[in-house]
Structure formats: structure tokens, C-alpha cells
Amino acid sequence: MSCIQTIADYGLRSIGIGERLLPRADFTLCQQFTLIGSGMIWNIYFGLLALVFGFFLATAVALGKGSRHWLIRKPSEWFIFLFRGSPLFIQFFFAYFSFLSLKSVHPLFDPLSAAWLGALIVLFLNTSAYSAEIFFGALKSIPRGDLEAADAYGFTGWHRFRKITWPTMLRLAWPAYTNEAIFLFHATTLVFFSGFPAWQQRGDALYYASYFADKTFNPFIPYPILAFFFILLTLTVIGIYGQVNKRLNRHLPEARRRRLKIRPNLIR
């Protein structure tokens, strides 16, 4: 079987298009590459949607934590503590089993116990909490002069937030937020190891990599392939976030721009 044929059969296997049965013996390098790459669709799906939705909730929670009113501040603080203080792995398990018991209450909750929705919700809340903490830190370090200048020009309320506070917050938070995005994508590999079933063996990249490692008992091929795909993904994320960072800093003189610094300090 040629490699093109393999790609046609397994390229979209992880979303249920193409050959139904996974290869069982005599794995070729091409099969491993194609299937693990096909699994990356799920990693990108989870990471991308969680980031996009999480961005808005994170902004809201960060503002909530900075609020002067305790009725808003306390829930935000607890939300951040709950998701940052416990392992994502346990959050997945807890959420999955809670969703299972919801399922027996009403069939409306059925999709929650499937990975595409249930795991996405957990990742969304998780990244919101981590990003909110980053945004809150940035909010606190906005130069006082900027806000005083905004007041002096008569900016108030929503207008002041939209034009002054928010852009500055994003600019200051962006390097840390880039790390958060990278490690969110890494965290998506946990989904199918934490209760959520891979229906009809439609799993993510790590699911297929460990499938091959289990079958061949040789970890030296599938995991480096997985590593290759993830390094590619990480570089893409850094590239895109770097462009955004450039735009956020475009008004500053060259020397004062904050450069992206990628630090591996966030695993859940």
C-alpha cells in the first residue's frame, strides 16, 4: 500500500472519515505519521476553541478579581484558586463523572459526557482561570500615569476600558499569555487519558502514539513523531502570538518593546 493511499485512508481517521479499522500489525512509518497527525486535529480543536472562548471569560474574571466590591471579587478569586490549585487531570475525572451522573437526570445532558463538549468545557474553564491570573497581574501593573492621563482627557467607563486599560493590559500580559497558550495545547493531550472515552477509537495525537507504542512495544518511533508534530504546533503558536505581540506594541519605540520570552513554567 502506497503512502498516498495511507494518507487518504487515515488522514481524517480521528474525525471518523476514511478507513474504519486501525492497522493491527506490520505498522509502517507512514501509517504512524498519518494517524498521529490525524489525531492532532483534536488537539488543535480543543486548544483553539478553549483559547478563543477562554479569552473573554478570562478578561471578565480578571476584572472581577480587581473589583473593589467583595461580592464580585470573592467568586473570581475562588474560581481562579479552584482551577489553578488542582491538577487538570483530576478536574477532567471529576467533570466526567459529574457529567455522567447528570446524564441520568435528563437526556439533554448527553453530549456533556462526550469528549468534544465535556472536555472542551473543562479546558475552557481551566485556561480561563490561568489566563485570568495573568491578566490580573497585568492589570495591576498598568502604569498609573496611563490611567491618570486617560482621566485627564475625560475618558470614563467603557470608553476608558476599551481604549486605555484593556490594550495596555493585553500588551503587558502577552508574553505570559503566549506561554499559557502553548501549555494549553500540551494539556489537550490529557483528554483521552482521563475518563473521556475515545468513541470508535477517534482519539488525539497522544492517543494514537500510545496505541502504537502499546502494540509494537517500541516507544522510540511513535513518541518522537508526536514530539515532531507538537514542536511544529508550538512554533506556529509562537509565530502567531509574536505577530499579535508586534501589533500590540507597534506604538512603542523599538527599545521599550517587550520581547516574547518562552518559558516552560506552566503545566497543570
Added chain:
Amino acid sequence: MFESCADPSLLSGFDWLSCYLTTGKHMGFYVSFGVVLLLLAVVVPFALLFGFAGAAASRARFWPISILGKAYSSIVRGVPDIAFFLFFVIALDQMFEYTRHRILCPDWAEPVRQGNDFVVCDAAKLPLNASPQWVHETYGFFLAVLTFAIVYGAFTAQVLYGAMRAVPHAQIETAEAYGMSHTQAFWRILVPQMWVYALPGLGNLWMILIKATPLLFLLGIEDIVYWARELGGTKSAKFSAYPHGDWRMYYFGALLVFYLSLTWVSEKVLDRLMRRLSRGQATAAGDAMRKVAP
């Protein structure tokens, strides 16, 4: 455990619960919390050692060593740590068995990899087939510790490397002006001063390490996640003296609380430690303390 628990079907309410929570299996569950804490206690010194070696290697003036150190500390950047866990557990096991195989059975003719099997001679198996159960468990735990130490050692290397660079360079220059050799300046000047710069990063790593402990489950250890799944699952009256429905949600809720309290306590302790170490240091935190003091 208690006298009154002889016939659980007669019990109800609080009595039932107290009997249920003290069965032999639950004792295994409680012991596994100890396993998590033990893992943390064992991994930390090893990860520090690996990290220190990695950071020192990154600073080496002999470039092959410095490349090696930098490659080690940066390899974890791009790839999910879970992939490393799954990889190292098999890879380390095969490495040990292969080494023993070469030493113990030198006249073995067949290849080690036969199709989808990894075959070594019986004497080289780890642990030996005849070994008692506890040896198997200890070996599994040992592999897990080594895997954790390698992965978190790489993170530690990064933190320590940054801390070494944060020590003002003038300190080293002064040491060399006093006639200390490169090695002496490293051990007597750089290493004692770097910890205050490393502590925030190390504290962060400690939190990360706590939150990584449930991954033990993926390495095949009977840890708290294993027990929570095992005990929480639906038990019918046929197989268990304490039948109940699907309680896994409550068990994982309990684990959530356990981890939350662990991180909460750690946060408080680290805060105090940082204050203690900052006292009198030439850093912003140290300056702030001097100003507050009357």
C-alpha cells in the same frame, strides 16, 4: 475493622458509612495518599540534582557539554510532559533490561526486537519473574521516580540556570580578583547566592510537581486516581458487602479537595520562606522589608 461491622447489611446511616470507610480496600486508598507524598519527597532531591547538573553543564566552557546541558533543559519546552512520561517508562525499562541482557546473557543469539516483541533472556528480566509482588511494585515506583526526576529536572535546570545568571557578575569578578579559581568561585560565591533568585521559580515548580502527581496513574502505579476509580465504581450486593451506586464523582471530589488543600498550604509556606530568605538581601523584596521596618 470495628466489632459492629460484622454484618453491614444491618447497618444504616452514619454507622454504615463509618464501617464502609474503614474496609481493607479503603485502607489501601488512604495509604496511596502516603504514596503521593512519598513520591514528592523522593522526587524533589533527585530533580534538584538533575537540574543542578543540567544548569552547571549549560554554563560549561567546554561547548559539547554546554550544548548537552542546554538541549536537556530545553527539550521539555515544545513537547507535552505526558508524552515524556509515557515514553520514559517504557524506554527506561527497556534500557535497563537490555543492559542486563548484554551483561548476563552474552551468548544469546536471537535479536532483542522480534517483530512487535521485546525479548530478553529470563535472567535479565526486571524484576525477575520469581520476585514477590512488592519487588514488582517497588520497581514500578522506582521507574516513576526516575521519570519524574528526569522531566522535572529539566524544568529545574532552567530555573537554576536563570538564577545563576541573576547573581550579580561583580560578585564573581571580586572572587576571582581575590585569587579564587573558577571552580572555587562557583561553589563558594555563586551557589550560595543563587538560591534567593531561584526560590520563586522553584516554588512554582513545586506547585507544578504537586499537580503532576496524579500522572502516576498513567505510569501504572496504584495511586489515588486508581483507587478512586476502583472504589467509586458501582458495587452490586452480589460482589460487595457495601453495595452502592456510581460514587466516582464524590471520590474525585475528595481528591480535588485534597489537592486544593495541598497547594493552599504550600502557597502559605512558600510565602513565608520567601520573606525569610529575602531579609537583608539586595533585592526589591529585601529593600521593601527594610523600608517597612521602623
